[in-house]
Amino acid sequence: MPPDALKRYGIESAQSLITDVGLDVTLSEKHVYNLTSQQYLEIHSAGQQGAFVTVPPHATISVLTNERIRLGEKLGGLVASKVRMVSYGYSHISTTIDPGWDGQLVLTFTNTLPRGQNLTIGHKIATIVLFESVSAIPYKGEQPEVSAEKVNKIWTRYAQEATIASRLRRRRNIYLAFSALIILLSLAVQYLDIETIQAYEKTITIAGGVGSAIGGALAIISLYLYLKDSRRI
Template identity: 30%
Template sequence: MLSDVDIEKQIESKKIHPDTGIAIEPFEKKYLTPVGYDLRVGQRGFSWNNKLEVEIERNGRIEIAPRDTVVIETLESISLSREVGATIHAMATRVTSQGLSHISTTVDPGWTGKLLISCHNYRDSPVELRFGDSLCTICFFRVESQAKGSVGRPPDRDDIWQQLREKANQEKQRQAQETQYEKDRERRERQTRLFWMASFAVVALAIGIFTSLINPVIGASLAAVIGGISPFVVEILKAK
């Protein structure tokens, strides 16, 4: 494992010999720890509950709702030589005092790009992370033999962001379809109620006219009864 002194030496080595060492951009010494470097909240995130991409830098923050899992892009871009690998760990303050999930992932030797960090909020209240806040700690290790395998993944994991955007679009389409279905259902129910109201009115009118032709007195009485119950029938049909 590389100490803070080792990390600074590796950074200087990378500047002189690009095939060696470590690069951290942007680098600020105050985020250097005795055994690593604190990575910060970057420009964008993604909420799994909302299936929505969040512009953290523009909003100044990202709010993690209760029981939500978010993916956060780091502010820093990391570049590792074939002689250095890394692991990413949760910060105690994020886990113990804020109720966020543990973080455990690896960074392959030869990696270049930003990193994607997944966090789950176990609390019953939202947790707010601001743009540039410390998020997690990356620890570096010098491998015994230079790695030969290819990382095989796009820098900054643009492939994952594309998948997240596709999921967000699918969710929006699903919600739009559900909204349209609900509108169509309400329209059909309204049309059905209007049909039965019109049918009741026609039948009542026909009965009244027919009865009046046979017996005007009975017809008048029947008309009064129908007139009295009509408002109740209409209200019943509206409520359905």
């Protein structure tokens, strides 16, 4: 698409990013989040080659574009994969940009290879194919605020919630394992050989009664905590 046509729609972009059908978008260093491990990727510096991140094998990352896209009410877009990114082993699901959109883009990519690989900051990661509509299409709903700070807050909160959910699941598993152990110990007492039972009949009776009572109480408590934690996840 000619630069003059883009400017007519209020789209400003570097000449090197303009294509015949729209424009390319590049990777920003302000937000590169590993959705798989729920942590931000470290930005490395490689001298003249520029900064880069190392995407782990089979990891899915959420990234922010450097470019802010401002579309008028007669212009919409489709975010398409770049062949070079696909040849590197990155999978990207296309998405759309509604007419009237104003903001940076948050995109996701998956490293499909069984090895980690570097991704350069500022690298062209996707292409926006622009479409012109016959009539104006007002943007529906409130215009979302997309910025590095807001996106980082969202994913930080998501990571915290995921960590809490993981802890609750581990605690729940401990409850169930402990309850099962108590039940097994109670059953084991019932299958002791007859001589042992006769020799320690009184002790076993008392221990069995106490153990059953404790086991029953712990089982009830564990079930209660299990159900309580399940509602919080």
